[in-house]
Amino acid sequence: MTEENETPEVAPVDQPWNEQTFSLAEFPEKLAIVKLGPGAEIPRWAESSSFFSVTATATDTSLICAGRSVPSKTPSIQPLKAFRIIGEVDPSAIGVLAALLVPLAEAGVPAYTFSTFETDWILVRVVDAEKVAEEWRRRGHSVTAAVPAKTPRTKAEPRKKGSTR
Numbered sequence: 001m002t003e004e005n006e007t008p009e010v011a012p013v014d015q016p017w018n019e020q021t022f023s024l025a026e027f028p029e030k031l032a033i034v035k036l037g038p039g040a041e042i043p044r045w046a047e048s049s050s051f052f053s054v055t056a057t058a059t060d061t062s063l064i065c066a067g068r069s070v071p072s073k074t075p076s077i078q079p080l081k082a083f084r085i086i087g088e089v090d091p092s093a094i095g096v097l098a099a100l101l102v103p104l105a106e107a108g109v110p111a112y113t114f115s116t117f118e119t120d121w122i123l124v125r126v127v128d129a130e131k132v133a134e135e136w137r138r139r140g141h142s143v144t145a146a147v148p149a150k151t152p153r154t155k156a157e158p159r160k161k162g163s164t165r
Contacts, residue, residue: 020099023086024136025146027051030126032067032078033112035060045069051082053114064114064123080112081129083143088118096120103135 029051036043040061042054049066056062067078089096097113100122104111109132112123124132133143 020093020095021140021142022096022100023142023144024083024100024122025086025144026129026133027082027084027146029082030067030079031064031082031123032070032076032080033123034063034065034070035075036063037061045071055114077112079126080123081126082121082123083132084121084146085119089115089120097122099139100136100141103139104132107131107135109135 029049031049031051034046038058038060039056042061042063046052046063046065046069048069051064051066053064054061064082067076067080070076070078085096085100097120100120101111101113104122104124109124109128111132114121114123136143
């Protein structure tokens with residue numbers, strides 16, 4: 001989904017991976033990757049994030065959610081910042097992640113990735129976020145703060161007599 005004020009991009013399919021450049025948006029919330037057991041129920045605290053992802057396999061269940069929500073004894077990797085490629089990534093594009101991850105590997109920065117139907121996301125430690133953005137800019141990519149998606153305004157419900165809302 002393209003947010004307001006963003007120009008949709010499609011990853012170029014005819015360029016070598018090391019010549020591709022992308023526009024990335026930095027998600028504002030601090031996130032965590034959480035480890036749960038195989039077949040685990042999704043805890044309510046995990047769903048309180050504006051960013052939420054579940055990956056379930058035969059051997060584990062992992063969540064990406066707001067770091068503030070994760071109980072202290074729950075195994076997790078945090079705090080993390082998320083960057084996403086602005087616009088829809090062409091599913092036939094080759095080397096999209098290589099174009100973004102090789103610079104991080106060369107800079108000695110660990111990264112975690114996942115994909116949605118439309119785009120790819122890269123998570124890095126909060127302490128590395130500024131270094132990551134600078135490294136990408138050096139390689140020709142652009143990095144901006146994510147613009148929150150605007151929800152359509154709905155007509156306000158009339159107050160009932162005696163209501164304190």
